[in-house]
Amino acid sequence: MYSEKKNFEKNQINQPASGITRRNFAIGAGAGFVSLSLSNLLFSSLSMAAQPKKGGKLVYAGSYLNSKHKSLKNAKHPYYGIEIRTRNTYNALTWVDEELNVVPEIATDWESNQGQDVWEVTIREDVKFHDGRPLTVEDVIASYNLHKDKKLGTSFVKKLVDKIEKVSTNKVRFFLKSPSSEFAWNLAEYRQAIMPAAPLDEMGFLGIGSGPYKFAKIDVGRRVIYEANEDYWGKGPYLDTLECVNLPGTNPLNGYLSGQFDVLAAVDPSLINQLSATPNTKIDIAKAGDQIMMVLPKYEGSPFMDKRVRQALTLALDREAIIRIVFGGKTGWASNDTHMAPFNEDFLAKEPRNIPKAKQLLAEAGFENGITLPTFYYAPYVPEITRVLSVAAESVKEAGITMKIEERPMAGYRKWRVENKEKTTKHRFAMGPVGPRNPAMNLFRMARPTYNESGYWHPSAEGDRYIELYEKAMRTGDPIARRNIYHDMQRILQNDVPAIFLTGRRETIAFRSNVHGLKAHSQHWSLRFNEVWKS
């Protein structure tokens, strides 16, 4: 190219002052042809970038293994999916998009009565299951009968839904046990899949959904291969094959760097800068992600029975240091001692770190010379967890608090951390991962005094007041009025500190530059691949 250009310039300089020689005409025509060809090529590639291409295979790797994905018998069931990413094969009535809005999926519309306890949901009529059967109102009713079943169902629906009935060929009515002004968010939960009607104990095991991909092959606990559902009602799918690989530790990263995988999920924040500099790699960071909850067990003999100790601990934690050091200032956020995340408009920032006040509270509680807390246990739910807790443990030293940390294996962790299974209040001082949701669902978790993952309340007036406020919010249709109630609820949590919420992560994915249409999602279980394609 360089020599051609040089010759062209030389010829221009040497050309006669008058007229165009045959040689110059030939060169000019050639150059014009080359320019046209190049521009054509360029514009065609640009148009290719905008136009999804069909075909190909995409492999994504992560380490979010659903501990219930244990056998071939249940591996296709929406409750036991390998990574709780049921959205490849199943649809729910609604979906939470990347901007954290609740949007239609199988439902096109939803409406509640004045009391917020009866909801009518209109469903799409152009949806087919993977076996070719049309999805009907009867399937929605059967699916929710499973979800609300006392023995087999899902926690949200069991607690919320009393009854569901058919209104017309495209409309169902939900009767709730108690009002829920944000019920549409509940409908988006990952286990609330719509499946073909069948006896309850058989539903879901065949893996037939209405999602963009169908099950093709399962290697239990390690890998699932999906193939495209050509009859999908929505956009896409564009890929022929989608493969989900679940591997522990550094294996996903190694596989990605060696070219085995196209997408690396749940990227360790310490690797973001390096991965950004890796050739042909794009990084996408979601608005939020899981946060770390510290359950403060409250039973006789526990230091956390004293509110001042709980308050001192949260005031001593240096959340800003964690965000700066572990998340490079970019991919982490400071929690506010509730289940809320900052993307929630109703998020109420908490009182900043205050070491003198923490020391004073400890002194008032009888720990003038500092306090040694029980060992704090955690499991490696996210790759940066040890670093987050190391910085946390170091930061509280300044207030005279010694907090030893100890990692436990993932296997069996959830059960292990409750010391006394009969009595959930006998819980270890241990972490729980919390996924980001809307205010109603976030604050709902704290409205259950015995729910052991929620940093339950020791019986107290504040706890009763909190539950009253929650019930009021759920009866309130007006979002502005609800927001005020949510603020009051958060103030109670921040003052009483039934649990500590440390920091949250922003879900980050890394993928090859030839992968298009993929966006990181704050709820890693809501990530969808129907509009993803490869060039």
Place this chain on the structure above:
Amino acid sequence: MSNKSVLDVLTHSPGTSIGVFLVAIHLLSALFGFLFVPYGPTELAGVSLLAPGSPGFSLGTDVIGRDYLTRLVLGGRTSIFVAMLGVMIAVVSGGLIGVSAAYIGGFYDDVIMRLVDIKLSIPGILFVALCVVGFGRSIPVLTIVIAINYMPGALRIIRSQAMTQVPLDYVKSARLRGDSKLSVIVRELCPNVLEVVVVEFAIRTSSAILAVSALSFLGLGISPPTPDWGLMVYEGIQQIYFAPWLVLFPAFLISTLVIGLNFATDGLANALGLDAARGLD
């Protein structure tokens, strides 16, 4: 062999000298290193992932900005302590039981040796890992588990040495004098198997250090944020493509300590006229 000749062998064999030197350096660093390190082992002193040679951080910083030199100097302390204490308990208790089994014999010996066979049939690292998962990752748990793991092997070797001593005249004399069994075991047999006990201790300590490091690497050993070489390799492995020194430095230190211990043990065994090359049970 006299003490002089033991010292001669230790100082005249280049391999042994190197081994003793390496072990001495590591022990001194573990014991007194805290006096010379520039920062606290968990102190967040700098920014993350500074390369070696950065101002104020001669060996750089780890992924959350802790001084890597400090953590390396202090990183052997816990492993060495756990391994040495655990193996000492294993060798002393195994030695006493082994000598008593050799002397008493009969049913008692049979029961002891079958229990040893059962324990030796379980892979060591698996046994330790299972115990740590069940009872937690605390230092007392690790120490006791290491002791239990290494006791049967030491017991068998020491028992076989004691078996060679039991028929000798000095043991018969003690028995004819009317000494109690305990007295014969403690006063006559134990001093005569001491050389084997010393070599057993040295050999098994190097193996135990590797085991503790391996456990930490697997996330089952020493808990963060305590500095530990195995744990540091585990923590650095995520960054191996971008900051390989995070893995190389602690791996180098583990290797030098284990090589040093092995060289020193070989020399010691030779000096004592024993065969250290028979390997671990």
